[in-house]
Amino acid sequence: MVRARKLCVECALLRSSESHHVRCSSGALSVLVSVLWVWGAAAGAVAAAARAPETVAAQLRDAAMTGHDIAYAWVSELTTRFGPRPAGSLNEQQAAEWAAARLTALGFENVHIESFPVTAWVRGTESAQIVAPNIQPLVIAALGESPPTPGTGLEGDVVIFQTLNDLEAAAPGSLTGKIAMVAQRMVRTQDGAGYVAAVPARTDGPHEAAERGAIAFLLRSVGTGSHRIAHTGTTRYVDGRVAVPAFALSAPDADQIERIAARGQRVRVWLFSSASYLPGAHSQNVIADIRGAERPQEVVLLGAHLDSWDQGTGAIDDGTGTAIIAAAAKLIRDLPQRPRRTVRVVLFGSEEVGQPAPPGGALGGHAYATNHQAELANHVLAGESDFGTDRVYQLALPQAVSESDFAKRVMRVLTPIGVLASERPPEDVGTDIGPSVEAGVPAFALSQDGMRYFDIHHTPDDTLDKVDREQLDQNVAAWAALVWLAADSDVDFRGHPVPAPAPKS
């Protein structure tokens, strides 16, 4: 039921009169804090504090689904003002400062930035062409952390392997002076399994090629797109691995090389990259709380990452993730009552290019788990939004509560917006909350539809126009409802399910 509304001159948006002043109090930021609030019952007739958590969750869900501006305005401003935000860059730092100011203005508490050192990787310029049997330009992207080529580039004959396994089966020395190419195609799947299957060619391929004498490594983009844009992503040069310049080819360019080779012709390629490393840079996590009313030391953690790859503007990876969790938390923040537990938003830095590292290493997730080690025992639940903008289709809860009343209550609220219950607990919880989860924090996963995610992810195409606003709203709805229910409960997600709390009086 929609309450009578009036037009707020300051905000230029329709809103319920009751909730207007709180939300509009941030003045210049009013466009961001606009919420079209839909109450389930006439305000005043039922005291807010007396509403059952499930009723409030449904109201949060419906408010988000109605379409509001917080999430889209967030990702629009983030990507427009700061563009690409590679880890350790000025753009990433400025985006973090903006996010902290914005979260403060939105009414969050304990807002602060926690910096940590990184060695930044900078793409520089890059170029490639087929030089024999005739000259044809190639569309490539250096893989993250790839070393540069010599200043005059590298040139060699291409040896094509259909899979990483085929490359690993090549004899030592068999690739001396050659450019190894893995042509494996990624399978399109809803849950990202196709990406998981294809990524080892990127992380392990350069080392395996170098071990066999190759001077460079080419990879068919680990993505599902068919455009002349290449999918970057980090490769691994730690743990004793050999560094060799490594590049992704766009899918049509990989096709072209394969077709020329299939004609029985030798394919010779020239590669150039001026990539470089900047030691002494820093990245940062942005932290913001909605302090719990009864047990503020207990934290429900919502994570996403502010850094992005440099080719696009990080709209779906992971601008929308940061927008979803900020908007969901803001909806909870604007309720008449606070949740019992603290809701914490963490916008992580340096998610994309971090190398596997000991705790406290180059990932924002490591930095957080290290800095907050003493608090992790009181982190009751954590989730991460880092799979784009498309709809949530499944919720996986920790094993301990999978059959609980809590789970049933959550699903009653989420099923109407197209979310199914997973039969298994979360398997891959994400890079940002991963170190905290490894330290014992229980995790949930709101799985998003990944059918088009890898057409865009890590490519120059990751721009604002790819954001689907309706699906973005559905994400906010699912996050707001679930997080509210978890934060306003007594449920022990670690292993001791307890009855759901009765409505507060």
Place this chain on the structure above:
Amino acid sequence: MVRARKLCVECALLRSSESHHVRCSSGALSVLVSVLWVWGAAAGAVAAAARAPETVAAQLRDAAMTGHDIAYAWVSELTTRFGPRPAGSLNEQQAAEWAAARLTALGFENVHIESFPVTAWVRGTESAQIVAPNIQPLVIAALGESPPTPGTGLEGDVVIFQTLNDLEAAAPGSLTGKIAMVAQRMVRTQDGAGYVAAVPARTDGPHEAAERGAIAFLLRSVGTGSHRIAHTGTTRYVDGRVAVPAFALSAPDADQIERIAARGQRVRVWLFSSASYLPGAHSQNVIADIRGAERPQEVVLLGAHLDSWDQGTGAIDDGTGTAIIAAAAKLIRDLPQRPRRTVRVVLFGSEEVGQPAPPGGALGGHAYATNHQAELANHVLAGESDFGTDRVYQLALPQAVSESDFAKRVMRVLTPIGVLASERPPEDVGTDIGPSVEAGVPAFALSQDGMRYFDIHHTPDDTLDKVDREQLDQNVAAWAALVWLAADSDVDFRGHPVPAPAPKS
């Protein structure tokens, strides 16, 4: 009705035994000349020469629709072996030599290359970024014929105009030191009208900007795509126009600049291009005939262009056009009887970057009309395939025959494959045959569905994977049937319709 077939070991393709030896005779080229031939009546029972032209046309149509390999193999080999084929380039020349050899092997007559001089335009390297309010890379493509920037690039504030008209309304001197940008969006239409409406911003915009003091020109890509790839195309620097470096922006980059400006912020951009001109280059037309049996001096001209933009491999612009006309003519070539008139395939050079020029100028179409001036009075009909790979939906015939028995006969053959009769004669016949049509040659137009054409056209995405084989076959079917009927007739397309010829005896 499909005749009994056997597998040809040499061709590895099913074919009718009767027609096999003729088609397979070119040995090494057998994969290209493979045709799955479907006869409408048992061979031998009806003498081929006795078949009505309409029956033969229907057979040609059905043979093409069944799916054969000529057209796809042609565009696959052309784009794979030679890649981009800019006018005046070595790749264009080698592609022309290949095409001539291939047409000879396919059984065409009078196959030869006619060269003409061009000044080639070479893209070089190019780069652009927003430098204020913060640094963000931009995806651009220099417009064809655009001069380079200084070696250190150009930098200026961007002044955005929504349309070319708005730019033209700006006061003299008002853009001094600025970069003018036209942000007009192209409308998606089936018939290309959206492109026609948008292109003047590209051809005239740089001059209009320079006239008002601008140091460079930016254009939202004249295309319908939403990817981070820019749509190039030629701009005009002849006829006293002022040359200023001019670039297309990808659609998401144009959006980004507009969004930053809409925040009230000054957008400052740096641009670099090392484009250059190569005087003394040459381009060429490839000509191949099927000599007419009765009136060989009368020519039905089929045109398409072999050159392409440099960003892609010219698969749909115009690799498929050359494939369609070559395959259609080859189907006619392989009939037991020859058509009465000559069918001529012309693969034009230098279609893309030619500047408006007097007859005999830089376009392949001008060169042909000049070289063959004396024959044009005997060119009875001409058509051009230069709108990609998607299906033909409409046929426009010259006014003189629009209500004739010939038109009715053609439509009886083409309607079953989804081709409607246009209510008007052709309006835009194409750049290649244009000069010949201006000299009086009647033209037809087989209009193709352009709904996705401008997502790909003139971008790096113009690659083989974008070719739809089924729709390519339908094009070949329409061309083969129509060209056969025109070439085997006595119809005067200039203005004196005559009764259709009776079946030959």
